[in-house]
Amino acid sequence: MTIPKALQMSLGLRMTTVGFIVCWCLIAAFPIFWIAVMSFKEPLDSFASNPLSVIFGPSTRASGKGLSIFDIIIGLGVIYLIYRFSINLLPKWIKQLIPANLSVFGWLIGSLAIALGVVIVFGVLVPPVLSFVNGFTGFLGTPLIGFTTEHYQAVWVDNEFYRNFINSLIVTTGVVTISLTVGALAGYGLARSGSNMAFWILIAALIFRALPHSVLVSGYLPVFVNSAEYLRPILGEHAPTFYGQPLAVIMVLVAINQPFTIWMLRSFFQNIPTELDESARVDGCTHFQAFRWVIMPIMWPGVITTGLFSFLLAYNDFLVTSLLLDAQNQTMVPAIAGYFNRETTTTDQVEAVAAAVSITAPLFLLVMVFQRQIVSGLTAGAVKG
Amino acid sequence: MKFRVFAAFAGPSLLLMLCFIAIPLVNVFIQSFYNTQTIFETIEIESCTPGFGTSTCVTETATRPVLGEDGKALERTLFVGWESYTNILKPSQAWNAVKQFSWSGLMAIDFWKALRFTLTFTLISLPLVIGLGLVIALSVNSLAKSIKGQIIFVSLLPFIITPVIGALSIRWLFIGDGILTAMLEWWLQIDIAMFAQAWTIEMMMLFYRVWHVAPFAFVVFYAGLQTVNNDTLESAIIDGASRFERLRYVVIPHLMPLIVFVSLIHLMDSYRVFEEIVGFSSQAHVISLQWLTYDFLVPDESGNRAISRASASSMLTMVGIVILLIPLLRKTWNDHKSRVL
């Protein structure tokens, strides 16, 4: 579709727009870019007040950890190859191997594979080759920019951060699945019921969403801790203690997230014409059958967008997880707060920064994969007020 | 849809909300009128403290809870009516300040101080978020298709990043001689301490919140722009409408439901502002309502919690948010009625 001439912008306006977008992108990305830079330096450089010493890392370089021009060229080359691969080959493979309606999951798996590949290539394959080559290349081989991955090693290997990663994975998967299942049913019910009760439920849900979480959360603690005692008369000796159980935290997060989920999905279902499921009902389907066979196949865009919001809530949650999970089941965000709260040395802080960057990386990947779905899901009417 | 079918569909969701939100809420409501106290007695006690090499033992009078037969501390629960609320609102002190037109007198009371900040924070950030989100959406929409994807990706970053980490990353840029403070100092040639006074901290908190939420507004509005009716736009052009008039009379009305939606979400989220207070450690200068509740709830060094005041403070917070939401709720009610009719 070509843009009608009258809709085209004047040169001045276009320059302003482009200038504005450039500024915005800088502001949006800079803080994140900056903590990423900090995480690769020795403590003295990371918290230096001169931005140049944070970028070039003189003391990191002085301790012999740095990237030479040669390293940078090779690194950029490898990154370019990976980029080409994911732009050109990956889509083809996904198209061939995976049915179209599940392509999103194909992308998810594909990008996970690429992420794993990047870690292996840069963490295991490239360093020995480079250190071997750098010995011969003279000036090109001397370090130019201070660079060290020791903090990441400290976080992931020495401090066993992967355990927190797995716990986060469990909690988020649980929250997204349960939240969407329960929420889609409720959203459909609310969208198709015109009764006043449905309205008041929605209003109550809205007020529930506005509640400060700290009020609710501290109310759970005594109940969760003593649940075994409370439940023993009913369940006998095997009564569970909810405190520290990922499943209990999943339920809390699902409940906290329900108001938003049912509002989103309700407005999404409202945009699906009633005629569709009504005609199915005329053909003799029950409500559940109509939902299963008529609505479910076309509800994916809205569900994916809503699911993404659930994911963010579960993944980023701090209050609930830090109070109700014990160390063995701790997720990543409270684990990071632990780094900052303990009597920290500057090294601890840089490790915390490295952990913070590690947390952000999966989010990056996720938005990269789902970005188109978010927009199309919202466009399809998941939000119509 | 019959009631039973409706109940079957909505049941699980309602049950979850009932268990984990409604029941705790009712509990908080009841607790705000009661006060559970431990019963204390004063006794002579000998206690020893380790020192360097030797320990020192002293006998002193100490307050200890009276233990019951089951070995647990005895407690009594008293109905205290509105006492917890008065302890927070301090109505007489506040009224005196109002009578003397003493703003600082009113701000000396924690609750009013927190309310002042929470309200200004909410009401100032709202137009900023909506405005910035709209401008980004319009700008991105006018870009060439080939780079749209990348720009949307970058724009979404501040929204997806974990709030605690986002706040910290901004804090590091400014605290002490953080690089942005150093840059400002170099540019303006004056000594700047961003964390030394209330207004700079409030600016940073606002900046963080707008940075964090504007992308959400952007992506919602951008999705809305994809469904603007081109025929309407073209007929507006034929009528000779300028770019601004088209925006004002076609695009904005089309986006109106979305603007209401984003406002609703933003009002609720920023009214319970909390991460910023902790992330920027601003307690010395500004506090928010949720922080006040949190502070009552967290046990102090000796394990005391002010549960009654915490409950009262959270009920007051709730009343506030309901008042803020009334205009939007009325609109939803009207929509609902028109849909039913």
Added chain:
Amino acid sequence: MKKFCAAIITALMLPGSLWAACAHDNQIEIKSLSAGFEAWKAVTDAMAECGNFQAELDQEFRDKQVEAFAADPSLYHIGGVSNSTLVPLVNNNLVRPLDDLVAKHGSHLSENQLIRQNGQVVAIAMMVNAQHLMYRQDILDDLGIAEPTTYDEVLAAAAQIADAGVVDYPLGATWKTGFNIALDFVNLFLGEGEALIGADLMPTINNETGMQVLATMGRLKEFMDPEILVSDSTYVQQQFQQGKIAMANLWASRAAAMDDEAESQVVGKVTMASAPMGSVRPASTLWWDGTVIAANITDEEAEAAFQLIMEGMDSEMVQANNDAAIWIIDGFVPGKSAAGAFATAANGAAPYPASTEFGIIFNALGNGLAAYVTGEKDAATTLADIENEYLVGAREAGLIQ
């Protein structure tokens, strides 16, 4: 990666050696909940060598410690406490008297380590801590200033350093709103030999001494970073390391960081001295950290837990982590970094007066003092408001009528 590989290699080469550091093989599942600083890490790592042990290190542990210990059975067997966090556990009768276990397994413990209340051992202490003066020896020598021993001398030295302009700010302080600033006020107040709470549990801060302490804080503020109300121990430590301040009252456990070559630019230049004297004793408080065993567990579990504690607090652990804390366990060799704390104790610093009512006034101080430092309220209003806040809290807790 190297450490990881080394660990695997050692494990493969010497089968069975992994547990070798532990004298016995622990058979019962034991869990602990404690704060997360370096010393706890050292102790819990040593306990873990015996197997079947899980440690939860959480700096916000007090949010859940009482609830978790009150459950039946208790969710944790071992608890890490300090003199202040022991109070709610003892009050609710949640710790087990340890006399029998000490007699059976702990005969080597020194009397200094046994925390007794009414004759019963309730906790085993492992380390002490105190805030004391640290100063830049090189700067004070250059300017010909002698070691300051009172706050007047500190202020005089600060004025001289400010005139010389050798550092950004002459003084640093842990004045972050909340715990930090409250403790500094308490330190100064106790230094005058007065108590903050009277015999009838009424506050005694709104008086001459209180005004005097606030006046001192006001004068100190003039020589400090304007961002002093967000500066906690880590921040002050960093300011020292980066050469931005010349003097500060800081925790003994932070002293070793000044000489850490990886982080510090002032290695060997910082001297540890006693906390400045008030008119009666040093303006500092003595703290201890140690372990308790939960009351709501079986005798077998308690015995296993106690044996683990003995293993975690042995001389071997101390020798491996000598500088992580000021241990009061056999085998500790006091180094340069312990000098300040010893001097402070020798000058007669008081122990931190932990109690239920003190927690309330401490909280009120933490929230209320900032208004004075920012200049929002004058000294008299600040003290009156804090006093008021304490009365409301104490009445709600049922301490006073």
